[in-house]
Amino acid sequence: MKRTIILTIASILLFTATAWAASNCPQPRKTKSAPSNIAAMDHTAKADAAKGKKLYEKGAKPLACKMCHGESGDGMGKLGKALKPNPRNFTCSATMKDVSAGQMFYIIKNGSASTGMVAHGKTLKDNEIWDVVKYIRQTWVH
Numbered sequence: 216m217k218r219t220i221i222l223t224i225a226s227i228l229l230f231t232a233t234a235w236a237a238s239n240c241p242q243p244r245k246t247k248s249a250p251s252n253i254a255a256m257d258h259t260a261k262a263d264a265a266k267g268k269k270l271y272e273k274g275a276k277p278l279a280c281k282m283c284h285g286e287s288g289d290g291m292g293k294l295g296k297a298l299k300p301n302p303r304n305f306t307c308s309a310t311m312k313d314v315s316a317g318q319m320f321y322i323i324k325n326g327s328a329s330t331g332m333v334a335h336g337k338t339l340k341d342n343e344i345w346d347v348v349k350y351i352r353q354t355w356v357h
């Protein structure tokens with residue numbers, strides 16, 4: 216009897232976890248496309264992923280990316296969970312396959328209207344934005 220209850224609880228938990236993971240990927244995407252010439256740009260070859268990691272985790276202002284996008288890039292940071300739409304889950308290749316390096320650069324610089332994604336173009340230099348783009352793509356986007 217006790218065993219049946221434990222098994223039932225375990226399968227409910229597993230089901231919930233699977234359902235949650237599925238709803239987080241593929242993600243609906245509210246962000247608009249960058250102008251096509253910028254979306255086609257890619258300056259990550261010379262960028263510095265180690266510097267990008269520092270900015271992602273705590274250096275970036277007004278807010279470190281990690282606060283929303285999560286330390287493991289899954290979009291589940293402390294502030295991110297409460298946002299609608301949820302921050303991008305960089306580990307979700309079904310969604311990220313449509314998000315180029317140049318698209319990322321443009322949105323990090325300018326923000327994404329009517330979402331919680333804030334513009335970082337006043338506080339990060341272009342080369343620092345490319346560093347962060349490289350870190351994210353190298354770590355999570357495959």
Ligand code: HEC
Binds near residue numbers: 281295318335348
């Ligand atoms: C306050 C929370 C918050 C912070 C801080 C934040 N983001 Fe976002 N980000 C979001 C949300 C919300 C979206 C929009 C998701 C959508 O399009 O549905 C988003 C979208 C994105 C996208 C996806 C663009 C696309 O075209 O799909 C990228 C790339 C991104 N953020 C990178 C960053 C980086 C890098 C930082 C740090 C410099 C950062 N974000 C900081 C909340 C945040």
